[in-house]
Amino acid sequence: KQEVTQIPAALSVPEGENLVLNCSFTDSAIYNLQWFRQDPGKGLTSLLLIQSSQREQTSGRLNASLDKSSGRSTLYIAASQPGDSATYLCAVWGQGAQKLVFGQGTRLTINP
Amino acid sequence: DAGVIQSPRHEVTEMGQEVTLRCKPISGHDYLFWYRQTMMRGLELLIYFNNNVPIDDSGMPEDRFSAKMPNASFSTLKIQPSEPRDSAVYFCASSRHSGVETQYFGPGTRLLVL
Numbered sequence: 001k002q003e004v005t006q007i008p009a010a011l012s013v014p015e016g017e018n019l020v021l022n023c024s025f026t027d028s029a030i031y032n033l034q035w036f037r038q039d040p041g042k043g044l045t046s047l048l049l050i051q052s053s054q055r056e057q058t059s060g061r062l063n064a065s066l067d068k069s070s071g072r073s074t075l076y077i078a079a080s081q082p083g084d085s086a087t088y089l090c091a092v093w094g095q096g097a098q099k100l101v102f103g104q105g106t107r108l109t110i111n112p
Numbered sequence: 113d114a115g116v117i118q119s120p121r122h123e124v125t126e127m128g129q130e131v132t133l134r135c136k137p138i139s140g141h142d143y144l145f146w147y148r149q150t151m152m153r154g155l156e157l158l159i160y161f162n163n164n165v166p167i168d169d170s171g172m173p174e175d176r177f178s179a180k181m182p183n184a185s186f187s188t189l190k191i192q193p194s195e196p197r198d199s200a201v202y203f204c205a206s207s208r209h210s211g212v213e214t215q216y217f218g219p220g221t222r223l224l225v226l
Contacts, residue, residue, distance in 0.1 A: 031212045032212055042219060043217035043218050043220050044155075044215075044217040049214050091155075093212050097168075098168070099171075100145075101157075102154055102155040102156075
């Protein structure tokens, strides 16, 4: 059974810092890994999708990497801003049970 | 496009009552997903449809839960009878042609069962 873990559960950093969020998964047989953002009381917004054959994806100040063999992904946020404050969720779509399995998320706070 | 639309946004009901949640996916999307989010269990897939046909309902917690998709633009998730432990946020999401593509989430329905 696929399990997805995100560490830390919460992170607070001052504005302007570069930061890394971590995601690990137990079964490397995946089609893709996705990073989402969730603002309080809102739905999820897709940030980046990395196919299993890819090593990274970039969108603006965000860069996501994937190391399938070790079961790890990182989301790098450059020059953080208060507007980046949200919960970030990682999810994998497995080749076995074909569905998205989510981590518990990292609650990020950027302090002005 | 208006995105995925869910109604109601908030629902408060008493234990034993029937609850119906509604979802309109993005036009042209073939896949529709129902998720439940709680503090304890996080975000869990309940069921998903491809071209209105249920594909995987292994996440549906018990017989009190049922989901239908009578056409490409409408789906319902019904709980009958509701229990306090069903209190959660229920999300609907859709994707274009494949389950492995980006999923677009609705704003969710916040359900409280007293």
